Amino acid sequence: MDIVNEVLQKAAREAEKFKPITVDKHLEVQLDVGNLLAFDTNEVDLRKLRSDSNEYLKELTRDNTQLLLNKVWELPTAYVEDTIVAEMPKPTYVLPRSLPVPKAKELTKWEKFAKEKGIVKTKKSKLTWDEALKKWVPRYGYRKAAAEKEKDWVIEVPGNADPMEDQFDKKRKVKRENVAKNELQRMRNIAAAHKVKVPRVGMLPAAKVTSKDISRAVTIAKASTASGGKFQAQLPKEKTAKDVKDVMPVAPYKKRKPLISKAQERKSNIEIVDRILYKKPKLDMEAAVNKELYRQDAERAEEKKTQKPKAGKGGKKRGGKRGKGGKGARVKGKNGGAGRKRR
Numbered sequence: 001m002d003i004v005n006e007v008l009q010k011a012a013r014e015a016e017k018f019k020p021i022t023v024d025k026h027l028e029v030q031l032d033v034g035n036l037l038a039f040d041t042n043e044v045d046l047r048k049l050r051s052d053s054n055e056y057l058k059e060l061t062r063d064n065t066q067l068l069l070n071k072v073w074e075l076p077t078a079y080v081e082d083t084i085v086a087e088m089p090k091p092t093y094v095l096p097r098s099l100p101v102p103k104a105k106e107l108t109k110w111e112k113f114a115k116e117k118g119i120v121k122t123k124k125s126k127l128t129w130d131e132a133l134k135k136w137v138p139r140y141g142y143r144k145a146a147a148e149k150e151k152d153w154v155i156e157v158p159g160n161a162d163p164m165e166d167q168f169d170k171k172r173k174v175k176r177e178n179v180a181k182n183e184l185q186r187m188r189n190i191a192a193a194h195k196v197k198v199p200r201v202g203m204l205p206a207a208k209v210t211s212k213d214i215s216r217a218v219t220i221a222k223a224s225t226a227s228g229g230k231f232q233a234q235l236p237k238e239k240t241a242k243d244v245k246d247v248m249p250v251a252p253y254k255k256r257k258p259l260i261s262k263a264q265e266r267k268s269n270i271e272i273v274d275r276i277l278y279k280k281p282k283l284d285m286e287a288a289v290n291k292e293l294y295r296q297d298a299e300r301a302e303e304k305k306t307q308k309p310k311a312g313k314g315g316k317k318r319g320g321k322r323g324k325g326g327k328g329a330r331v332k333g334k335n336g337g338a339g340r341k342r343r
Contacts, residue, residue, distance in 0.1 A: 021070060023063045031071050034091030038064045106193035216241040 030039040040060070048056040075086040107115065114121070127136040130147065137147040155167040191197075219241040222229040260268075
């Protein structure tokens, strides 16, 4: 019985830690389950808020969240991919957006054409059979390039071509041109989708070149100089293109005003020359003061060394009688210091 009572008491203590799922409110909380929002219009207890704001707000949030979850558990459920999910209703509150709704992606020329003709994109295999190599070759990637190199190890020279021309180099150039042409077309598609005018600098590849295109190219080439074509000679019977204002590569040249006058520039140059040629040595005051203090300390130390010893008891001098050059006298060294004793 003691063990049973102990277990029951422990369970009761554990239950006290968790609050019940039922929450009592004076006013009903407005719930928008579609957006998982809860609007509590009840009056705030200012006394609890001022005494312990964090704990009060935590309890308030917990109660409102419990009411929202109770409503979610009442929704109908469905079984989707081995998981039970709740069927959420449509939102009733319109949430404000910081950005506009993204627009649908514009279709490219090919996508529009395929849509009109009813062309459906079919998934192709990654490998294709090559009759020349008699093996499966990837449709793209570095292995595709290696297979092309293996297949075209020799190229026949056309009859009307120069026999000394490198056919491999010619093939590489053609491939680079095709890649550049495809990239240019891709950029044009992007510009057309965003309704941006593509500037035509010079003459771009075209199926049929007209006199208008040539006139545009000549006008743009002339205006691409620093003077904006001001000093370019004009050919006889040459016509200037009228619709080149929106495709000019650069704005016409405008003469800029100098930032400083000639007198100011001359004065600044003279000051620079003076600083270089007539440069005065820099005086380090701290180093000079330290050097003077060191010299004074050395002089005081020297004076203390050369000073006569004081008389002892009985009026006699310590060390006995010493003459100028007698026994025990010190000889001054070359550097001003005391030398060895003479004996």
